[in-house]
Amino acid sequence: MLLDVENVTKTFGAAEERIEVLRGVSLSLDAGETLALTGESGSGKSTLLHLIGGLDHPDSGSIRLDGTEVTTLDDAGRARLRRDQVGVVFQQFNLIPSLRVADNISFQARLAGRSDPDWNATLAGRLGLSSQLSKYPEQLSGGQQQRVAIGRTLAAKPPLILADEPTGNLDEATADAVLDAMLTLVRETRSALLIVTHSGHVAARMDRQIHLAKGRIAS
Ligand code: ADP
Ligand code: MG
Numbered sequence: 001m002l003l004d005v006e007n008v009t010k011t012f013g014a015a016e017e018r019i020e021v022l023r024g025v026s027l028s029l030d031a032g033e034t035l036a037l038t039g040e041s042g043s044g045k046s047t048l049l050h051l052i053g054g055l056d057h058p059d060s061g062s063i064r065l066d067g068t069e070v071t072t073l074d075d076a077g078r079a080r081l082r083r084d085q086v087g088v089v090f091q092q093f094n095l096i097p098s099l100r101v102a103d104n105i106s107f108q109a110r111l112a113g114r115s116d117p118d119w120n121a122t123l124a125g126r127l128g129l130s131s132q133l134s135k136y137p138e139q140l141s142g143g144q145q146q147r148v149a150i151g152r153t154l155a156a157k158p159p160l161i162l163a164d165e166p167t168g169n170l171d172e173a174t175a176d177a178v179l180d181a182m183l184t185l186v187r188e189t190r191s192a193l194l195i196v197t198h199s200g201h202v203a204a205r206m207d208r209q210i211h212l213a214k215g216r217i218a219s
Helices: 045-052 075-084 101-111 117-126 142-155 172-189
Strands: 003-012 019-029 034-038 060-065 086-089 160-164 192-196 208-213
Touching: 003 045, 019 045, 034 045, 045 060, 045 160, 045 192, 075 086, 086 142, 101 117, 101 142, 117 142, 117 172, 142 160, 142 172, 172 192
Parallel strands: 034 192, 034 208, 086 160, 160 192
Antiparallel strands: 003 019, 003 060
């Protein structure tokens, strides 16, 4: 078992403003497995990904990644987690505006001391970014930026990839091509993939699907 999430709860706000977003979520993922997470807008999908990636703390529950309890890590531990174990493709890309596409793609892998120029070039080619490498993010379309964000995560070959609507800004044909590339690359790196998607078509291409509703997983 690579990832084991048990009974995780998360609430935002205080008093009357309080919303219970996650009310006891459990899920698990094996090494190399691909899992789709679906659910209505506002159901807590991004929140759950942030908790698994160590970007936020749950109120209660346990999240174990390769045996490490994520929920109790200190800042240094969370930084190590993000460097060595888990890569996140953010819904809003979070590219670095001052870096060219090539340097955005290699950024995470360089931080981890695992940057491989041949692999970076392979990624750029398969994601259709080879002619964009010297541009800055602001010079790219939304769909191109999204592909850079995917490339940056794949470049570091993390054991677990968390991808938040990674094809949400692409037209259907491009989304299919990017998903093909992503699934092939994920298999090559033997990474596990937890992908948030609105698309039943995208979800159907994963090994398993789970659905988040009313703060719980309903498969
Ligand atoms: P999804 O990704 O499924 O659309 P989110 O996880 O982004 O849903 O959000 C779930 C709910 O939690 C929403 O009602 C959202 O407004 C709320 N929420 C998310 N993050 C925060 C935050 N940092 N502070 C307050 N409320 C938040
Ligand atoms: Mg979201």
